Amino acid sequence: MPPMPKSLRNYAAAKTTSEPGVQDEAQITCPFCWENLTILLDLSLPDQDYIEDCQVCCQPIRIHYTSDAGTLISLDVAQDS
Numbered sequence: 001m002p003p004m005p006k007s008l009r010n011y012a013a014a015k016t017t018s019e020p021g022v023q024d025e026a027q028i029t030c031p032f033c034w035e036n037l038t039i040l041l042d043l044s045l046p047d048q049d050y051i052e053d054c055q056v057c058c059q060p061i062r063i064h065y066t067s068d069a070g071t072l073i074s075l076d077v078a079q080d081s
Helices: none
Strands: 007-009 023-029 036-042 047-053 060-068 071-079
Touching: 023 060, 023 071, 036 047, 036 060
Parallel strands: none
Antiparallel strands: 007 071, 023 036, 047 060, 060 071
């Protein structure tokens, strides 16, 4: 198995139908087990950085995203070390 990168970038993974103040879904890939996961994002906040455990392997994933007026600008997923 090839070595896993420390960070994965997932741009424009969220649905574009969200309105400001509404949670929206995004598809990410766990940087530990490579499973595809669905997470909820609160696009009413301009910047979020938090840890969420993978739903499959239970490893801690650092999730950081930015949004503007309810639109996802960037989404970064990395191993929390």
